Every structure is written in structure tokens, then in C-alpha cells.
Amino acid sequence: MPQKEEGSRDIRFWPFMSAIFLGSFISVLSSSSITIAIPEFQRYFGAELSLIQWTLTGFMLAMGTVAPLTGYLGDRFSFKWLYVAALVGFILSSVLCGVAWNTYSIVAFRIVQGAFCGLIMPVTMTLIYQLLPRSRQAMAVSLWTLSAMLAPAFGPTLAGWLITLGNWQWLFFFNVPLGLVAVGLAVRRVPYYRLRVPKSFDLLGLVTVVTSTLSLLMAFSQSGTWGWTSGKTLALFALGVLSLVVFIVRELRTDSPLLDLRVLANARYLVTLIVSSIITISLYSGAFLIPVFLQRIQGVTPLETGLILLPASLAMALLMPLVGRVYGTLGPRTLMAAGVLLIAGGTYALSHLTPEISHTYVLWWMLVRNVGISLSTMPASNAGMEQIPPSLSGHASSISNWLRNVFGSFSIAIFTSLLSTFGAREAAVLMKQGVTEPRQLQLFAFVESINDVYLVATLITLAALPLSLWVRPQPAGLEPSPQAR
Template sequence: MNQRIQSGPVMAALLVAGFVGLFSETALNIALGDLGHIFEVNATVIQWLATAYFLTLGILVPVTGILMQKLTTRQMFITAVVLMLGGTVLAALAPVFPVLLAGRVIQAAGLAINLPLTQNVIFTIFPPAKRGAAMGIMGLVMLAGPALGPTIAGLILDTLSWNWIFWVTVPFLLFSLVFGLKYVPNLHEVREVRVDALSIVLSTLGFGGLVYGVSIAGEKGWGGAGVVLALILGILGLLLFTVRQLKMKTPMLNLKAFQYPMFVVGVVMGFITFFNMLSMLVILPLYMQGTLLVAAFTTGLVLLPGSLLNCVLAPVIGRLFDKYGPKAVVTPGTLFVAAAYAIYAQFGADTALWLIVAAHIVMMIGVGAVLANVQTNTLNSLPRAYYPDGIALTQTVQQVAGAIGIAVMVSVFSARSGELSGAPGGIAEATAAGSSRVFLIGLILAAVNVGLSLLMKKPGEVRVKAGKTESAVWKEEEAL
């Protein structure tokens, strides 16, 4: 690593901005009901404050691969933080709903740049032997932001107005901007890369259509005309985008990253992890508030111990990954997640809060061991030249997985709850049954991740072609 680069301040600038963006991803969810009354819009319209955030991430993250080749590191960083800061201030001052929605979209655009940029910086300034610890810190941010969002937002709503959900983050963004201007260096050479307009259109149509379709499916039903049309356009767009990338000499996203086995395993595990994690952060509060009649702020407090413990353990888990390799850390993590889901699936109408706290602690320890370490091993399996593409691909898959996970699990939850809403026990029993069905599906997916974790190896251990190891192949490619 270049000794002139002060990695601590660089990471602080990037991760503080990332935390704010991920905090904003979930913090507003707890205020949607109040905001609907304040702006006099119905539930269908107000949900766009959440849907638009995911939709913007799904559309813009794939484009960051080419942006990281055309713009300097500092230009990317400044653009990301200025967008997040501008969107936050606009949302805080919003006099009408369209202005608030525009602020959310601008916020998400900044996060869409920040997340891939942070990963790219980590993989540039840290050698492979230290990336696990650095990615562990990033994993802490990726988990703590969404997990702490509802708790902090609930406290703010109990004491201040909704605007302060945005205002409270402004000092952190200003800190990030000042630190970044002073310490973030330019870490790569800018290339003359041609922007292929058709690729951008197909990417937007594909990822945007897919995220939009699944986001509105919970409300309109999976058979709704708008849902079906959006999903068809999304799938068609992705297919055409893939074909075009494979035929281009200089593609917008280099899909050749998928020729590396550990990259494929990591992408699938990352998809499942985000699918489960973000849907769990939606369904678990619905269960506590609908079945156990727990207040919103109390719900946040119940989830807080697991989130805080994850923050404490994240750097330790990252160092264990560096020392012992992926399988020794990730496999136990997947077992913890599966165990937590096995407990969740037993929840009923009279489950004690201490059991929910305990299960969530087990879940967050497991997710902390899986999330960042899978990402590290996934990107370690690629040649350096593929890092921007690999990062854009993994980040896109994760955001799409989160949107799909929330939409699918909410649909399952609503369908099962609806079936039993008229049964003895009323809404409480119906909500518990819907939650149990969701957690059972989560348990099955968690079990799949346990199996996939057994396939994980350090990149140098994998043999891919001509009797050569994966690392030998990409070293040859880097030399060309």
C-alpha cells in the first residue's frame, strides 16, 4: 500500500457518507404513515419514498463501473457527497410531496456512486491480506445504517418533527466532504472510455423495470398488468443488455467476471443474504407491531442490541477472515443465520420479547460474518482490471436482491395474513402466521447459503482451465 495515502481518514470520509446513505434507506420507513397525512397522499403514493430509493440504486449502480474509468476518485467522491447533501437538504425543506420525492432520488443517486467507490478504494489501497479487516468495517456500515435507521428515526419522531430525520445527517455529510477534500487521493488513471448510450438505456430498462415491477407487486398483485409489463420489460432489457455486453470490444460492464467460480458463488450468496436481510428488517417490525402490539420506538430498541453487537464484532470478524480464510468464517456465519431463522419461524402470538432480542443477536452475528467476507472473497477472485466491473455487478445484485426480497416477502406475508384474518385470534394470529411463513422461506434460503459456503475457497486454490489456478489465470491476464 502507498504509504502517502492516509487510509484511516480516507476510509472515514467514505464510510461516514455511506452510513448516512444506508441510514436514509430505512430511516424514513417508520415515518411513512405520518408523512402520508402531512402531505395528504394515500399509502400507494407515499410508498414511493421507499420504492424510488431502491429504483434509483438499481438503475445507477451498474453505470458506476464506467464512471470509475472516466472520472477521478476525487471527482467521484465529491459528486457522491454533494448529491447526498443536496438531496438531504432538499428533502428536509420539502413543502410538497414531489419535492420530498425528488430529494430522496438525489440522495439515492449519491449513495449509488458512494458504495461502489468505497469498495474500489478498499481494493486499491489495501493488499489482499488486509482487505478482510477493511471490508469488515464496511460491512459494519452496511448493516448498522439500515438497522439503526428505524430506531433513531423513531426517537426523532417522538421528540422532533419528521424534517429532523434529514437534518440530523447534514453535519455528518459535511464532515465527510471536508475530510474527503483533504485526504481522498486519485487512485486510478482516467481512461478514454466510450459511453455506449444503448447499453445505458438497456441497463436502465432492465434493472429499473425489474426493481419497479417487484416493488409494486406487493400492492397491485403479481398478476397486475403493470407488474407483468414491468417485469417483462426488465427481463427483456437484461437479456439484450447481456448480449450487447458480450459482443462489445469494450463493454459498459465486463460480464467475463462470471467466468471465475468464486465470483459466481459469491454473487449468489450475496443475493440470498441481502434478500433475506432487508426483507427481515421489514417483516420483523411488522410482526412485533401487528402481533405483539409493540410501539415503533420499542421495536427499534428490541433490534438495537443485535445491531450494536455486530458493530463491535465486525472488525474482529474481518481480521479472522484475513487470518483463516473464507470458509472458516463464512460457514459458521451461515449456520448462525439459519439458526436464527429456525427460531423466527416458531414465533407466535405470545412470543417473549427477550427471545426476539436473542434471535436477532444470533442473526446479526451471522450476517456480519457472511456479508462483508463474501464480498471480499468474491472480489479477490478477480483480476485488478475487473474490480470496477465486479464491484458494480455485486452492488447491483445486492440492491436488486433487497428490492425483490422486500416485495416478495411482503407479498407472502400479506397473502398468508389475509387467509387467516377472519379466523379466531384475529389480526394478531394472522400476522404471526404470515410472519412464520416468511421466516420459513428465509430458513430455506439460509440453508442454501450454508451449502454454498462449503464451496468457498481462497481464489488461488480454485482451478479453472488448462490446469491453472484462478489466480494464475488472472495474473496472466493482468500482464497482457
């Protein structure tokens, strides 16, 4: 049983959920609001998209890099105080982002902010699975996911409003009062407990997982510039894969692993982990490309972009509690399969964009995509975690959030690289067709490259369909086991 301080033995569901809800919300808000601001950063700092997109890519990479530390740090210092420390660090890094003076400083401070955000999501997920009874976990995960979905719902509109009425600095200063409230709720509403104390820190595991993540991300992000077969790209791929192999071998052999990979022996957890990673790739394809298309090609303002995306984001957020209620009746397989089909359908429709396409078309198919994301995200998370023992839930949530953030970073890097690669190819095709006016050539080539990327994203999404159909309903009364299916 968890060791608790006096007075924290009885957990009140709603006060507890309010404490982790706000922290999760501001963590994801810091990611979703920036997508609208990327064109504004380009104008303000005079930077190329390939550089300024690191305000998002670097943020996501930092989230993924620190996520493997969550299990160890939570066991060492308790998940309550790790959560509080992450919130405090998030507040301070938000202030630093707000006072950034050039492109490199805003990227650097965003990476620091991402590191603290990377602790918040896995910590809050672990708190749910270690403190709440199993009968309340599905609803709790729905509310936890809702906090992550409300941020994309309001983030773009809020960002557009703040940029239009003030400037981009307020995107970061806005986090400070919310963060202070989150700290107060966490101190009062989250109980102190520890399930186990780690024997030692796995430094080799940390070094190899960070090396692997950084090498692979750099290879994907720079492949469009260097070329997929260049020596630098191939060397980074080789280093990344080798470091990953060393990391896996190390974690399976050491007595105190940074990430306890035994949870991957649970086939159900492994499959849903793959589905979650694919959904993440699909999510970021829309979140990254559509704002750039609307502002760069159609010339709409940041506020207008947020308003165009608001209905789709709201629908995604408001469906989450309903998904939590029907999860026990419909089961994860039905919800995930339906969600994947909707995501794929909406993504395919967005591969037919033109410079003159209506905002209604974009809004509708983003709505279809986001409904699919809403149907599939919580079931994919909960279906795997519900069979993991509480003592391993910290490591399982760390792995889940690590891979989710890493694939989010990889997807942005890959999509940016593919935009460059496809753009050059489409420009060559258009020139052969007689399009020679520079601006027109650039415009149509860019739109066609976005369409090509969305077609690739559609194929990736469809790969999750057979995996979703494989997941069976959880048998009633089954005790969690790392070997259970």
C-alpha cells in the same frame, strides 16, 4: 500503475479509511433509519403501506439503478471526484427530503437521495481494492463493512429518538453536518488517480439495464395487487427478462461496456456474488418486517422499537473487525457457512411470532440473525473481489453493489406482495375457523402472513449454504485473474 497527483503517492491507511468510512456510514444510515419511520410516514401522510414503502423500495431501486454507472463514471472523472460529487448530491437531496410536503414528494426525493447513495458504496469499495495493498484489503473491507453495519445498529434507535423528541424531518436534516464533514475528509484524504479512460459511453447498456430493473421490480411489487398471472404482471416480467437478455448480450459484445461482465468468468466471484445477494434478501426481511410488527401489532413507539433492535445491531457491528482479523485464519468458507446457518436459524425462529410474544424473544433471534450476517457479509464480499484485477475492480464492485441493491429492492417488494397474498389466504382460513370480528381477524391474519414470509426467507437463506461450502481458501501468492477460481 495508477496516475496520481503529486503528494498522494503514499497512502496512510487510517486517514484514508476514515474518509471512506464516514461516507459509507451516512449512506447506509439513510436506508436503515427509514425502516423505523415508515409507520410514522403512514400516520403523517395518511398513506397505505404499499405506497409509503416506496420511500425504502424506491431508494433501494435508485441505488441499484445508478450502481452500474459507477465503473464508467469513476474511469471518466476519477473515483475521488465521483465520491465527492456523490456526497454533495446526498446532502442536497437530504434537505429536499426534509421539506417534503406529501407522500409523492417524499418518495420522489428519497429516490433522488438513493441515486447519490448508490454511487457512494461501490466507489468506496473500488477505492479500497485499487489503492490499498492486498495484504491490507481484508481489514479494510471489514472496516468498510463495519461502517455499513454501524448504521443499522444506531439508525433505528436514532430514528426513534428523533421522531419521539422532534419529528421525522430531522431524520434527513441530521445528514447535513455529517455529509459536510465527509466531503472535507474526502477532499483531503482520498488521492486522485485514474487507471484507465473509457472510450465511449454505453447508452444502450444503461437504457436496457434500467428498463429491466424497473420492469422486474414493478412486476414483483404489484403482483399481490394485480395477481401473479395477470396480463400486466406477465407483461412486465417479459419486458424485464427481454431487456436483461439484451443488456447481457450488449455488454459482452461492445468494446466499452457499461459493466464489464468479464468479471463473471471468475467462478469464485460469481458464487460469492450469489451468496451476497441471498444474505441481502435475508437482511432486509428482518429490517423491514420486524419494525412493522412491533409498532403495528404490539403498539410500541418508534424509540422503543429502536431500543429493542439496538443490541442485535450492535453485536452485528462490533463483530466486523473480529471477522476481518480471523478471515486469513479461518477462511471465507467456514465464516460464510456458519453465518448462513445462524441467519437461517434466526429467521426460522421469527416465523413463529404471535401478538403477545415477548420482546426478549424478538431481540434474541434478531441477535442470532445479525451475528450470522456479520460473519458472512465481509467474507462473501472479499472472497470474490480478492481475485479480480485492479483494472476491473471498479466494474466488479459496481456489479456487486448493483445486484445487492436490486435484490434489496426486490426483497422488499416481494415481501410486501407476499404479505398481501398470504394475508388474504390466512384471513380466509381464520374465517373458516370461526374468527369473524374484523379487528381480530385483521390482526391475526397479518401476524400469520409475517410468519409465512419469514418461512420463505428461511428457505431462501438455506440455498446459500452449499454455495458457501464450495468456496475454497485463497492460495498464498496467487495473482488476481478473471479466470481464476
